[in-house]
Amino acid sequence: MSVVIFSHGRCLSYDVGQDHPEAASRIHAVQDQLLSSGLDYVVQQRDATPASLEQLYLAHDPAYVDHVFAAVPDTGHIWLDDDTQANAKSLNAALYSAGAGINAVDWVMQQQGAQAFCLVRPPGHHAQYKAAKGFCIFNNIAIAAAYAMQQYGLQRVLIVDFDVHHGNGTEDIFQHEPRVKFFSSFQHPFYPYTDPVSHTPSIVKMPLAAGTTGAVYQQRFTQEWLPLMQEFQPELVLVSAGFDAHIEDDMGQMKLTELDYLWLGQQLKQIADQHCHGRLVSMLEGGYEHSPLARSVVAYLKGQI
Numbered sequence: 001m002s003v004v005i006f007s008h009g010r011c012l013s014y015d016v017g018q019d020h021p022e023a024a025s026r027i028h029a030v031q032d033q034l035l036s037s038g039l040d041y042v043v044q045q046r047d048a049t050p051a052s053l054e055q056l057y058l059a060h061d062p063a064y065v066d067h068v069f070a071a072v073p074d075t076g077h078i079w080l081d082d083d084t085q086a087n088a089k090s091l092n093a094a095l096y097s098a099g100a101g102i103n104a105v106d107w108v109m110q111q112q113g114a115q116a117f118c119l120v121r122p123p124g125h126h127a128q129y130k131a132a133k134g135f136c137i138f139n140n141i142a143i144a145a146a147y148a149m150q151q152y153g154l155q156r157v158l159i160v161d162f163d164v165h166h167g168n169g170t171e172d173i174f175q176h177e178p179r180v181k182f183f184s185s186f187q188h189p190f191y192p193y194t195d196p197v198s199h200t201p202s203i204v205k206m207p208l209a210a211g212t213t214g215a216v217y218q219q220r221f222t223q224e225w226l227p228l229m230q231e232f233q234p235e236l237v238l239v240s241a242g243f244d245a246h247i248e249d250d251m252g253q254m255k256l257t258e259l260d261y262l263w264l265g266q267q268l269k270q271i272a273d274q275h276c277h278g279r280l281v282s283m284l285e286g287g288y289e290h291s292p293l294a295r296s297v298v299a300y301l302k303g304q305i
């Protein structure tokens with residue numbers, strides 16, 4: 001069974017300002033690399049469907065969701081936080097991003113040994129229960145996890161976030177949720193400047209110094225995280241897959257390469273194979289330098305095939 005990629009043209013249909021790093025060209029770069037690597041023959045590509053309001057409410061305060069819909073104008077844009085601009089098209093894209101996660105959960109839960117990757121924007125992991133943040137309007141991975149628990153009655157959902165930035169929104173939503181175990185590695189101190197200490201059993205943080213190499217990353221992942229992940233015995237593995245910890249990505253100062261993302265793809269697939277019939281859903285978060293982003297996504301997918 002190969003990886004299914006869920007995406008939608010709406011995710012490429014908006015702009016949040018000239019020269020903004022979170023640009024549609026990121027998705028084009030990944031699609032080009034899928035073609036040039038020959039991986040497009042191996043993966044299946046499917047159109048995502050939009051999330052419903054009720055599905056957004058699974059992970060967000062309904063008052064926040066309703067506020068966003070009321071506040072975003074038909075023309076022009078508003079700022080939901082200092083970094084997060086929203087317009088009618090990006091709000092629409094956010095529905096398809098969240099919807100892709102739901103499509104992907106359905107896909108892996110209904111197949112045997114299936115993996116999915118959501119090639120979407122805007123990203124989601126900074127969006128909190130009742131607030132947008134850091135380019136994120138709705139928390140795609142949290143909506144996917146909440147949907148999986150509601151729809152399929154799952155009791156143990158593993159979420160792994162290897163973006164260079166801490167997934168503060170996912171922590172905010174699930175810090176008191178016993179059915180979720182959220183592992184997040186991130187450069188520290190760094191945006192969004194959350195507390196590096198894990199305060200509840202649902203949260204496992206790995207703050208990393210600027211300049212951390214892939215060798216150190218792999219060692220810490222293996223020694224600190226793998227035993228805890230095995231012990232958790234997940235029924236589903238969800239991944240906030242951000243690729244901005246790559247050495248060539250100027251958004252952060254970490255030193256991972258595409259070989260580390262290949263390794264991460266292999267490790268996460270192995271955990272999914274061991275515990276939950278290979279059910280693995282990854283959603284694109286950050287990654288802003290086009291070439292390393294595209295190479296890293298392809299390497300990460302090759303690790304799962």
Ligand SMILES: [Zn+2]
Pocket residue numbers: 163164165242244285286287
């Ligand atoms: Zn990031």
